[in-house]
Amino acid sequence: MVDIADGWHWREEAWGAALQQDALGAVAAHVITSRALNFRTQPEADYAALARTFGRSAGDVVRVTQMHGRAIVHVRPGEDVPNGIEADAIISTDPARVISVRVADCVPVLIADRHQRVVAAVHAGWKGTCAAIAEATVEAIAAQDVAPGDLVAAIGPSIGSCCYQVDSRVRHSFLAMTPDAAAWMGEDGMERWKLDLWQANVDQLVRAGMREDAIHVARVCTADHLDRCFSHRAEGPTTGRMVAAIRLRAPTRC
Numbered sequence: 659m660v661d662i663a664d665g666w667h668w669r670e671e672a673w674g675a676a677l678q679q680d681a682l683g684a685v686a687a688h689v690i691t692s693r694a695l696n697f698r699t700q701p702e703a704d705y706a707a708l709a710r711t712f713g714r715s716a717g718d719v720v721r722v723t724q725m726h727g728r729a730i731v732h733v734r735p736g737e738d739v740p741n742g743i744e745a746d747a748i749i750s751t752d753p754a755r756v757i758s759v760r761v762a763d764c765v766p767v768l769i770a771d772r773h774q775r776v777v778a779a780v781h782a783g784w785k786g787t788c789a790a791i792a793e794a795t796v797e798a799i800a801a802q803d804v805a806p807g808d809l810v811a812a813i814g815p816s817i818g819s820c821c822y823q824v825d826s827r828v829r830h831s832f833l834a835m836t837p838d839a840a841a842w843m844g845e846d847g848m849e850r851w852k853l854d855l856w857q858a859n860v861d862q863l864v865r866a867g868m869r870e871d872a873i874h875v876a877r878v879c880t881a882d883h884l885d886r887c888f889s890h891r892a893e894g895p896t897t898g899r900m901v902a903a904i905r906l907r908a909p910t911r912c
């Protein structure tokens with residue numbers, strides 16, 4: 659296992675390298691895939707391989723059609739969820755299913771309750787971050803009577819501010835959402851800014867009530883780690899996708 663930062667580790671699954679975070683792993687089964695699976699050339703085989711990591715089959719993996727918006731889908735025991743339903747966040751109270759989002763520069767956020775009542779997976783690119791999808795997800799969890807202070811979050815590999823230059827259109831979209839956004843943008847000259855999506859999502863989770871020390875950022879920039887990660891910006895839209903997946907661990911009774 660290669661230690662990165664803040665309790666994150668690369669480890670070897672049957673299909674190749676995968677990322678996990680210790681504090682999240684203490685309360686939920688989860689994984690973020692690497693280039694070993696691309697979810698493009700043979701997605702069904704890749705989802706089957708991912709599912710086996712959780713001891714489940716591909717049909718137990720909930721997938722959504724990501725819209726860069728603010729829609730959240732709920733997965734509850736015994737209730738079907740239409741395959742490919744449009745949403746950018748999934749909240750699950752069902753230990754029988756694995757919930758998943760796909761990324762290649764966009765920010766994957768995995769969330770779990772310390773008392774194992776709920777887990778969530780969030781896809782937050784710049785538009786989703788601007789729509790405060792991570793904040794909306796924690797608010798939706800809180801509405802189910804799980805206190806945000808009980809949550810642990812892991813923010814996985816995604817484009818870092820080192821490689822993410824944006825224009826004034828993106829900057830103005832963020833500033834229209836919240837004045838806090840000024841802190842997420844460093845000037846890069848020529849009417850360009852470096853956008854820090856990691857800090858933006860940390861701030862949103864804290865604003866929704868999470869403890870900052872319960873939020874673990876991998877700080878792995880996808881564009882700088884093409885040996886392990888896919889990057890839309892660095893490689894173009896036809897590159898593969900990484901999947902961030904999490905499953906509720908049924909509480910053990912004593």
Ligand SMILES: [Zn+2]
Nearest residue numbers: 820821879882
């Ligand atoms: Zn970078």
